[in-house]
Amino acid sequence: MARSRGCISFAVLTALALTACQSQDKGPQPKFVSSIAGTTSQESEQGYFIEFRSRYALSYGHTYVIFGQASKSGAMINPEIAGLAPATLDTAPYVIGHVLPVPAETGASDGDMEEQYRSASWRVMLTEAQYRDVVAKIRKLKAEAHYWHASLYNCNAFVADIARSMGYKTPNIWLRPQQFITRLREMNGG
Numbered sequence: 001m002a003r004s005r006g007c008i009s010f011a012v013l014t015a016l017a018l019t020a021c022q023s024q025d026k027g028p029q030p031k032f033v034s035s036i037a038g039t040t041s042q043e044s045e046q047g048y049f050i051e052f053r054s055r056y057a058l059s060y061g062h063t064y065v066i067f068g069q070a071s072k073s074g075a076m077i078n079p080e081i082a083g084l085a086p087a088t089l090d091t092a093p094y095v096i097g098h099v100l101p102v103p104a105e106t107g108a109s110d111g112d113m114e115e116q117y118r119s120a121s122w123r124v125m126l127t128e129a130q131y132r133d134v135v136a137k138i139r140k141l142k143a144e145a146h147y148w149h150a151s152l153y154n155c156n157a158f159v160a161d162i163a164r165s166m167g168y169k170t171p172n173i174w175l176r177p178q179q180f181i182t183r184l185r186e187m188n189g190g
Contacts, residue, residue: 033074033123034190048131049076050124050166052159052184054177055117059094061177063114063155065162067135070125081108082138085159086148097148104148106141106158119178121184124166137165156180163188 050067064083068076086093087105096102111117126134141161148154156177160170163184171183184190 006152021106031121031123033125033189034185048126048128050126050131050134050162052124052163052181053121054116054119054181055111056119056178057117058112061119062109062112063159063177063180064109065104065138065159067131067138079113081112082106082142082158082162083109083112084145084148084153084155085109089097098150101147101149101152104145106145120181120185122181122190124190134162134166137160141165159184 047069048067049070050065051062052065054061054063062083062085064081066076066079066081068079071077086097086108087103088094089110093102122154141158145153145158151174154173156173156175160173161182163170168184169179169187171187173180175183
């Protein structure tokens with residue numbers, strides 16, 4: 001009986017991972033900027049931001065956040081990146097991570113800052129107090145996130161935890177990254 005439950009669990013996890021891979025990405029989605037109160041603008045006097053992003057990759061992509069201070073024109077000043085990915089450039093742990101949790105890292109990964117790979121983004125402008133609160137939550141999450149699993153705790157789930165800590169609704173973590181970021185923005189009036 002326990003063995004059949006294990007086989008069923010494995011089948012369900014495999015199906016979830018495969019389901020996430022079945023859709024296709026669209027062309028790059030436009031950049032969207034909102035204040036935390038939900039009003040849309042291209043510039044803000046608030047000076048701090050968090051940007052929920054997705055990028056294209058050889059696999060189904062990657063979801064992460066960039067946060068920091070912004071100039072009056074909106075340019076990033078010394079941005080930081082937080083995302084969840086297997087802690088290696090080797091593909092074996094990535095493949096294994098579709099079945100078993102693998103060690104993860106929570107910082108920048110190759111391609112995160114390269115504009116040509118961005119597939120979707122949503123920037124939320126913050127006051128200094130809001131920014132400090134968000135950064136404290138991100139740092140705590142980075143310290144606690146040690147494993148990546150394609151179906152259970154992937155890059156979308158990591159970013160969803162950040163968004164929920166800010167009071168946002170979040171979409172299903174099994175969407176492709178571009179779809180996840182686009183849906184996150186739409187669900188929250190961005």
